[in-house]
Amino acid sequence: MRPARTFWLVLLGTVSSLAGGQSFDAFMDRLSENLRLAGKEGQMRLHLSGTVDLEGYRYEGPAPGLIRNDDETLLQPRLSVFLDAQAGPRWYGFAQVRVDQGFDPSNADLEIRLDEYALRFTPWEDGRLSLQAGQFATVVGQWVHRHLSWHNGFITAPLLYENPTRLSDLRPPYSEYSLTYPYDGYGYYYNPVIWGPGYARGISASGHWKQLEWALELKNASLSSRPEYWPVTRTGFQHPTVSGRLAWRPDLRWTFGLSASEGSWAGPGERFEDPGQYRQQVFLADFSYAHRHLQLWGEYAVARFSVAGFGEDLETRVWFIEARYRIMPRLSASLRWNEQRYSELYYYGNEIGEWGSRLKRLDAAINWRFNAHTQLVLEVDHYWAEEEGEDRFVFSGRLTLRF
Amino acid sequence: MLRFAVWAALQLSFMGLLADRGSTTGATIEGTVPLPPSPAPAVMAKRYEIVSKGGILSTIPPVGVVWLEGNFPEEGNPPVLQIVQKDFVFDPALLPVRVGTVIEFPNEDDEYHNVFSYSPAKRFDLGRYMPEERPIPSQVFDQAGMVTLRCDIHEHMRAIILVIDSPYFVTTDTRGRFRMEELPAGDYILKAWINSRETLEIPVRLESGKTLQVTFTGD
Numbered sequence: 001m002r003p004a005r006t007f008w009l010v011l012l013g014t015v016s017s018l019a020g021g022q023s024f025d026a027f028m029d030r031l032s033e034n035l036r037l038a039g040k041e042g043q044m045r046l047h048l049s050g051t052v053d054l055e056g057y058r059y060e061g062p063a064p065g066l067i068r069n070d071d072e073t074l075l076q077p078r079l080s081v082f083l084d085a086q087a088g089p090r091w092y093g094f095a096q097v098r099v100d101q102g103f104d105p106s107n108a109d110l111e112i113r114l115d116e117y118a119l120r121f122t123p124w125e126d127g128r129l130s131l132q133a134g135q136f137a138t139v140v141g142q143w144v145h146r147h148l149s150w151h152n153g154f155i156t157a158p159l160l161y162e163n164p165t166r167l168s169d170l171r172p173p174y175s176e177y178s179l180t181y182p183y184d185g186y187g188y189y190y191n192p193v194i195w196g197p198g199y200a201r202g203i204s205a206s207g208h209w210k211q212l213e214w215a216l217e218l219k220n221a222s223l224s225s226r227p228e229y230w231p232v233t234r235t236g237f238q239h240p241t242v243s244g245r246l247a248w249r250p251d252l253r254w255t256f257g258l259s260a261s262e263g264s265w266a267g268p269g270e271r272f273e274d275p276g277q278y279r280q281q282v283f284l285a286d287f288s289y290a291h292r293h294l295q296l297w298g299e300y301a302v303a304r305f306s307v308a309g310f311g312e313d314l315e316t317r318v319w320f321i322e323a324r325y326r327i328m329p330r331l332s333a334s335l336r337w338n339e340q341r342y343s344e345l346y347y348y349g350n351e352i353g354e355w356g357s358r359l360k361r362l363d364a365a366i367n368w369r370f371n372a373h374t375q376l377v378l379e380v381d382h383y384w385a386e387e388e389g390e391d392r393f394v395f396s397g398r399l400t401l402r403f
Numbered sequence: 404m405l406r407f408a409v410w411a412a413l414q415l416s417f418m419g420l421l422a423d424r425g426s427t428t429g430a431t432i433e434g435t436v437p438l439p440p441s442p443a444p445a446v447m448a449k450r451y452e453i454v455s456k457g458g459i460l461s462t463i464p465p466v467g468v469v470w471l472e473g474n475f476p477e478e479g480n481p482p483v484l485q486i487v488q489k490d491f492v493f494d495p496a497l498l499p500v501r502v503g504t505v506i507e508f509p510n511e512d513d514e515y516h517n518v519f520s521y522s523p524a525k526r527f528d529l530g531r532y533m534p535e536e537r538p539i540p541s542q543v544f545d546q547a548g549m550v551t552l553r554c555d556i557h558e559h560m561r562a563i564i565l566v567i568d569s570p571y572f573v574t575t576d577t578r579g580r581f582r583m584e585e586l587p588a589g590d591y592i593l594k595a596w597i598n599s600r601e602t603l604e605i606p607v608r609l610e611s612g613k614t615l616q617v618t619f620t621g622d
Contacts, residue, residue, distance in 0.1 A: 022522055025551060026599040029561065036443035042462055047446035049558070084446045089458030094450045122455045130455040137451055145451045206453045215453045245453070252515050252533050290515065292530035329519060329528035372521050372553055402558075 028373040031403055043088050050081040052401040053149045055105060059394040064383070065162040066195075068106035068188045076105040080148070092120045103196070103227040104162075104188060115227075116199050129207040135230060138198035138223060139206065139215035139245045140259040141299050142286045147197045153334030154365050155379045155396045157196060158320040160301050163340055164190035165316060165356055167305055169225055169267035172278065176310060176345045179355040191224040191265065193282060193303040193318055198223050200230045202240070213247040213257075222263040222280045224303075229267055239264035239275045243282075253291045259284040265305060277308035293326035314355050315343035330370075336363040358386040373402045429585035430609035434617035436467040436579040436595045445559035447491055456514065460492055460559065465598070468499040468565050469581045470572035472604075473591040478570055483541070485509060486552065486562060488516045493552060493562035499572045499596075500544055500564060507541040510534045517555035524548025524566055528555070549599060565596055595619045 035048040055076040063069045078100035085093040096116035101108045103115070118134030137144040143161055146152050156162065164187035166179045173179050183190050202219030221229045222241045229235045241263025248256045265280035266272035284301040300319040307314065318340040326332045342356035365379035381394040444462040449455055481504040487494045489511040500506065508518050511534060518540070519528040524547065529540045544550065547568040554560035565572075575581040588611040595603040603619045 022549070022551070025521065029551070029599070033442040036445065038443040042444045043459065045444055045446045045459075047448075047559075049448070082448065082450070084448045084450070086446050086459060092449060092455065092458075094448070096450075116450070118450075120455060122458070125456075125458055127454040127456040139453065206455075208454045213453050247453070252513075252531070290531050292532060293528070294530075326528055326530065329526050330521060369521065372551070 022371075024374075025372045028403055035403070045086045047084045048081060049084070050079065050403055051149050052403075053078040053080070053398055055155060055396065055398045057105060057394065057396045060392050061390070063186060064381075064394050065156060066104040066164065066186075066188045066192070068102065068104070068108065068186045070107070074105055074107060076101055077110075078149075089125050090122050092122065094118055094120075106188075127208060129205065131203070131205050133203045135199055135201040135232075136204070138194070138200070138219075138243060138261075139204060139217050140194065140198070140223060140243050140261055140282065141245075141284050141301075142255070142257060142288055142297055143299065144197045149398060149400045150375070150402050153322075153324045153332060153367055153377070154336065154363055155377055155398045156363060156381055156394070158299070158322070158336065159192075159338040159340045159359065159361055160299060160318045160320060161192060161194050161196055163192050163318070163338075163359060164188070165192065165224075165305075165314075165342075167191055167224075167265070167307075167314070169222075169229065169265055171271045172266070173307060176347045176352060176355075179314070179345060180353040182357065188226075191226065193301055193316060194223040195226055198225075198230075199227070200225060200235075200241070201232045202237075211249050213249060214245065216242070216244045218242055219263075222265045223261050223282055224265050224280055225267070235268045239266070241280075253289055255286075255288045257284075257286045259286070274308060277306065279306040280304070295324045297322045312343075312346055314345070316356060317341050330368060332367045334363075334365045334367065337361075338363065357390075360384040360386070375400050375402075428611060430588055430611055431582065431584045431614040432469075432471075432586065432593065432607065432609070432617055433582040433614060434469075434580075434619065436469060436575050436581065436597065436603070436619045437621045438465050438467055438575070438577070438579045439598055441465055447557065447559055456491075461490060463492070463494075463496045464577045466497055466577055467575040467579060467581075468497065468567075468572060468596040469575060469583065470499065470567050470569050470594050470596075471583070471586060471591045471607075472569055472594055473589065475570055475587070481505075483507060485539075486564070487511055488518070488554070488560070491557055491560065493554075493560055496562045497574065498562070498564050499567055499574060501570055501572070502547050502566055502568045503543065503545055504566070505541050505543050506564065507539040509539045515556055516560070518552060519555055520550050520552055522548065522550040525550045525564075531556075549596075551599075563599070593617060597621060 037046040057074040081097045083095040098115050099112045118132050118136040120132040122130045168190045200219040200221040204217035206215035219241050220237050221235045243261035245259040261282040264275045266275035266278035281304045286299040289296040298321040303316050305314045320338040322336040324334040338361040340359045342354040345352045345355045362382045367377045369375040377398045379396045383392050441464050481501045483505045485507045487509050510516050515531040517531050527542050544566045547566050550564040552562040573581050573583050588609050590608050593605050593607045
């Protein structure tokens with residue numbers, strides 16, 4: 001796509017020339033200071049911040065993950081604006097508005113969405129308890145802490161958060177046999193185990209006691225539900241999902257966590273006659289390590305999906321391990337290994353195959369910061385889908401301007 | 404772009420001897436620097452934290468830095484100084500140091516910080532380290548210029564180190580007032596750093612035992 005390539009080059013050239021000097025950082029710092037508001041005595045404070053991202057994808061074959069695109073290249077611009085508000089020591093609120101071509105990359109028209117908003121009450125200043133209500137990221141796992149573009153070493157999410165299974169919350173599967181075939185159309189029409197950060201709506205309680213951290217949430221949609229179903233205007237609380245996480249932090253370097261979630265994975269509407277019979281259970285173990293310039297993360301999840309009329313639950317196991325190292329002050333490198341496997345399907349006691357294609361994926365990325373406000377990430381992902389013999393690369397790049 | 408706006412009102416006070424606290428060997432400069440209004444205080448983003456800490460961040464009113472520029476003989480090693488990370492802010496938020504100074508960055512919070520700078524005068528990244536780690540991570544600031552200090556984890560954290568090629572410098576108070584004593588007599592440039600955009604300067608003649616009154620005025 002020549003126009004896309006030209007756009008990239010012009011943008012890169014512009015940013016590179018702007019980004020070299022200290023004056024650009026000073027300008028952005030002043031801009032940030034001008035996006036703050038405070039009341040008298042400074043007890044009520046507001047801050048607007050955000051990122052401007054330009055992502056590009058290049059791949060062969062069908063669009064990978066949750067991308068909706070008919071071409072083999074895609075350019076995805078995105079503006080994310082955050083509002084952080086603090087009222088006294090106990091009240092904190094935040095919101096995130098995005099302007100882009102869809103929550104996941106697509107060739108659709110630009111749209112504006114209120115993706116996140118929440119109000120948090122922290123009765124004690126040491127953070128032993130916080131209560132929150134709104135539409136916000138799930139407490140399950142650790143990946144949500146780095147899912148935004150500036151702090152993410154990668155452009156793609158781990159398989160756990162973006163690889164579609166053969167189940168779809170748009171409609172129930174016709175039979176066990178229908179799950180033995182690769183899906184038609186975009187993967188976007190199907191559901192991963194956890195859909196990105198899972199910005200569903202609900203309430204949460206969280207806190208810590210000594211070295212233990214805990215969190216519980218009650219939300220209107222399951223971890224696997226699609227972004228269109230997160231607003232309460234689409235999905236009510238008739239079939240809520242309960243999730244929780246318990247983590248042990250022996251010191252600042254290490255975190256070991258266990259999460260669990262249970263709820264209905266069925267989407268709203270008439271196609272699922274009894275949504276309560278379509279259950280999703282997720283059990284997830286995670287760890288992280290960080291010291292000096294090295295960061296490591298790992299997550300292992302077992303997800304079970306029940307389907308009305310199916311004899312056995314469908315199970316998938318998906319895990320990843322990720323490392324990031326800062327080689328120089330402005331240069332980091334990231335590496336991630338992902339794998340996903342599916343259980344066998346049975347039909348009248350006979351094995352008819354696994355309900356998904358075993359997938360392995362190796363992701364590698366480098367991250368170059370032009371300055372404190374602009375960075376470039378280049379990533380290559382290598383897919384191995386064992387059953388279908390699919391072996392392909394996906395290339396992506398992202399330029400981020402933070403303000 | 405930094406702009407250097409230069410304007411000064413200079414008064415040589417003949418009453419200086421009276422205000423000189425009896426010093427007979429060195430010169431003294433005192434005066435005021437115009438300071439910018441305080442920016443609105445920062446807000447700590449804690450959208451994805453399970454444990455919500457760091458309620459209201461402390462506010463630090465702006466101050467300036469005044470120094471004498473000239474050719475001065477080398478003195479001994481500069482002292483080791485500290486910028487502390489505590490309650491999710493850098494303290495002090497503005498630190499003038501002489502070229503060659505070692506600054507330590509102790510972490511006194513019970514959370515990670517990640518101090519870094521991409522400023523041309525000093526580029527470094529200390530990574531994440533725990534409060535009890537020894538030796539305390541430090542850097543030598545061996546090139547004159549402005550160094551903006553940041554935390555890679557907490558976006559609101561920012562501080563400035565002004566690395567000065569002179570042993571004679573002082574931080575103003577929050578009203579912009581300053582006083583430097585025991586200065587060598589001679590002709591120099593007196594500089595006042597107001598913020599990252601504005602540094603004022605004025606030529607001064609210092610006479611031993613006298614006090615020079617200087618009022619910087621910005622555009």
